[in-house]
Amino acid sequence: MVVLYPEAHRPLAEAETFGSDVGGAEFNVATSLARMGLPTAWISRLGDDGFGERIRATASDAGLDLSAVDTDDDRPTGIYVKETTNGPDGAGTRMHYYRRGSAASAIGRDSLTAEPAASILRDAAIVHTSGITAAISASAAEAVSALRELTGEQTTISVDLNHRPRLWQGRDTAPLDALVGQADTLFLGADEAERHFGHSDPQRLFDAHPLLERVVLKDDARRASSYLRDGGEIHVPCLTVEVVEPVGAGDAFAAGYLAGLAEGRDAATCLRIGHALAALTLIGHGDRPLTVPDARERALIADADDDTWSRWRVHPGEIPWRSAT
Template sequence: MIVFNPSKTGPLRFVPSFERAVGGAELNFAIGITRLDMEARWISCIGDDEFGKVIYNFARGEGVDVSHVSRTPNIPTSIYFKEIGEDGAGKSFYYRKPSPLLELTADCLDESVLDGVDLLHISGVYLAVCEHNIEVALKLVHFAKVKNIPVSFDPNLRLKLWTIEDARAAYEKLYSSVNLLLTGQDEFELLFEGRTVKGVQQQYQIDEIIIKKGEQGASVYTATEQYDRAAFSIRAIDTVGAGDAFDAAYVYGYLNGDDIPERLRLANGAGALVATIKGDNEGLPSLQELKQFIGDEKLIER
């Protein structure tokens, strides 16, 4: 989507001007991956309009493979306005119905869309936008299973886009195919209504459930172990996009063969860095920036 960032903090009705940028959970994740020196392919549909051109060129400029991004002249590109509080917490106001994604149906895809892919990542925001998107996601998951490709899923619950009941019903169709479930603590509690992480893991046979806890850090649950990692201490400016950065860095570590404690360290670091900069993806770190922040490399400035 096109993002309009406010020129000042506080309620949106008192904001006099906005700055145009590009955002969206799935694209943020893809950019996060490319900045960590891995390749990312983005599957989507945007409007064939000026805003769509901004998004397409921005994604391509970040090194994201846009060969499976279609453009439609029939529906305008989606936009949203962001509200930022004094503590950096954000609220989103969406204008995305109808969405260009209406024209990206399951019939548009075949197995070749995942050729050369090592992991399929799906966001719950995508599922919320159009009713048929769950069919698209399930078809992609089927292709992934045929090709023995692991699947990561972030519920990214957006109750401004649909009800909690609709979200639960859609997500329920995916859980048993998910290898990495990356969810916020509050999301987990809303989605699973008092059930334990272990209980959910055993029911759906999810390899790893990763619980993001913001300034309290994060935890990972496997079939036999629990891993906890404290957050990095920062002053948050804008928390929107921090979860996407966490996901990208965790998946980077997973594909890189890092152990879980190291993945958590990378993910917490990436999420923290994004929260220190205004914007959805402006703060997504390069691999060198991330390693410098978490202390693996020294920063030398001349």
């Protein structure tokens, strides 16, 4: 999707000029992985319009494989608008989505069973999606409800819960539950877990979802934890970050964790790379990281001792692993 935001952070009712960028849950994850040099394909639909062209250009610049991105001649590319709000806790961001009837909302089972999408899903080491896709339309929900049937035997299915109450308001969340039920790896925040499941207990999640092997639980700005079905668990504290805007940090975290997973790294390093990418998103106004750690920097992040990790501070003028020797 294309994102619009009022210049000078003015209220929408007063805004006369807007800046623009590109974002969206799976898109954010995919572009971050591709920017880190990991072969990544994106399956989606875009309208035959200027916004669709903008997204294609951004994706191509990131290095994404777009062979399974269809162009819809009849439906527009979705957009969303970010509005800065002020409240008792300071400045915040309110999101306004305009994706009903969009090209992406027409994703259906045919989008995944036709070539080249079918081969991409079958051959992928990791397939990642989110609860937002299950929520955008009935056809999209149907498509992801059979995801495991379309992937290879060795494929890891990764799902970010991304529970958005407004998307499910007055609706049955069965499509979201069906998606979670297929996951090998589940990303979720403690708050959204409580909201959707009524708890954030990893063992109860394993008991309720027989296919689930890994739960990655994010506890806001405190820490993130990785739990395995066999009982292994690891916790890594968040980095200290000068936050400019929070939107997109969860997607960046998932991308960092999955990058570590794809590279065969241990759980602690996966969590660290996730935190690093989240921090690089938090220090900017966009929904994607300002920059991503290259292979050398990911090695520095992995090798840093706990004391060094705890002392790292991330802000727009300082990325600690970039200056580390």
